[in-house]
Amino acid sequence: MTTQDLWEGRPAARSGVLSPRGAGLPHFLTCIRGSAALRVALLVGCLAIPGFEVEAQTPTPRVRTCATFNFSPTEKRWIQEQLIVRYARVASRATFKRSGPVYPGTIPVVFHVIHSGEEGRVDRSVIDEQMDILNAAFAPIQFGLADVEYVDNANWFEMNPFSLATFFSKLFLQRDYTTTLNIYTGKLTGGFLGWAWFPFLAEYLPVFDAVTVDYGTLPGGDLDPYNEGDTIVHEVGHWAGLFHTFQGCWGPGDWIADTPAQAAPSYGCFEEIDSCPFQPGLDPSNNYMDYATDPCATEFTPGQEDRMRWSLATYRPQIWLRLVFGNN
Numbered sequence: 180m181t182t183q184d185l186w187e188g189r190p191a192a193r194s195g196v197l198s199p200r201g202a203g204l205p206h207f208l209t210c211i212r213g214s215a216a217l218r219v220a221l222l223v224g225c226l227a228i229p230g231f232e233v234e235a236q237t238p239t240p241r242v243r244t245c246a247t248f249n250f251s252p253t254e255k256r257w258i259q260e261q262l263i264v265r266y267a268r269v270a271s272r273a274t275f276k277r278s279g280p281v282y283p284g285t286i287p288v289v290f291h292v293i294h295s296g297e298e299g300r301v302d303r304s305v306i307d308e309q310m311d312i313l314n315a316a317f318a319p320i321q322f323g324l325a326d327v328e329y330v331d332n333a334n335w336f337e338m339n340p341f342s343l344a345t346f347f348s349k350l351f352l353q354r355d356y357t358t359t360l361n362i363y364t365g366k367l368t369g370g371f372l373g374w375a376w377f378p379f380l381a382e383y384l385p386v387f388d389a390v391t392v393d394y395g396t397l398p399g400g401d402l403d404p405y406n407e408g409d410t411i412v413h414e415v416g417h418w419a420g421l422f423h424t425f426q427g428c429w430g431p432g433d434w435i436a437d438t439p440a441q442a443a444p445s446y447g448c449f450e451e452i453d454s455c456p457f458q459p460g461l462d463p464s465n466n467y468m469d470y471a472t473d474p475c476a477t478e479f480t481p482g483q484e485d486r487m488r489w490s491l492a493t494y495r496p497q498i499w500l501r502l503v504f505g506n507n
């Protein structure tokens with residue numbers, strides 16, 4: 180199995196027995212279970228394995244490439260079962276029952292702008308514009324900019340999901356992930372536009388709980404047509420518990436009832452694609468969780484909004500309480 184196979188979540192050789200913990204874990208997590216210290220040691224060990232890095236490549240023309248974990252159908256089923264069981268527990272508490280359509284609080288966001296001299300030093304006005312785009316996409320859930328941190332570090336500026344720059348920048352810069360959405364910008368190698376850490380993974384390796392994007396994806400950046408701020412919207416969708424919409428024609432797919440089955444990502448701006456003609460509906464190619472270009476990524480479905488609410492309440496309870504009861 181190649182490193183790329185692993186990152187894309189293709190089934191690895193393992194027992195395949197579904198259990199509440201362990202056997203159903205994504206393969207990558209079987210490498211990082213154990214105590215916190217052990218997890219860090221194992222992760223560093225993983226990173227030290229020769230060839231355990233993403234080879235730099237620059238697709239031409241550039242398309243959306245998200246490095247967030249993809250999971251096998253078995254893994255997704257385990258994740259869904261965990262969400263149902265654990266959400267049922269928190270939903271029985273009165274404090275978690277309140278939900279939309281208006282939330283009095285906001286999710287605090289800290290931007291860590293990692294730059295190399297002037298390269299990648301994103302203006303504060305661009306970050307403000309990005310926040311407006313984020314809030315428009317996720318309404319009625321709203322985000323509030325808590326801080327913008329500029330870090331001039333050439334060693335951390337270029338990164339990919341497996342690089343030591345990623346590990347150390349997050350280790351040293353992360354604000355409390357239980358109460359804050361950490362967003363890192365830098366120059367991503369490997370052709371990636373971004374990646375995110377799922378909420379159900381935060382308990383395993385919290386140091387990585389964040390959204391990371393190429394600075395060129397922010398509004399007005401140089402990665403046209405992915406420079407209208409929708410990469411952060413897409414990645415925050417993962418951070419809030421959403422899978423990609425393209426999970427194949429058969430089975431439960433992304434576990435969202437109102438996103439039609441989709442065989443493969445949409446690249447570009449297509450009006451009508453039906454990659455699963457024997458299943459109802461056209462491909463959701465205008466969905467934020469597809470790979471469409473920024474001008475064509477325009478919506479989350481009600482089913483996705485429900486899943487994000489359930490995931491936040493279950494796996495990010497302090498953030499959820501802040502949302503539903505206000506910031507004080």
Ligand SMILES: [Zn+2]
Pocket residue numbers: 245246247413414417423
């Ligand atoms: Zn993605």
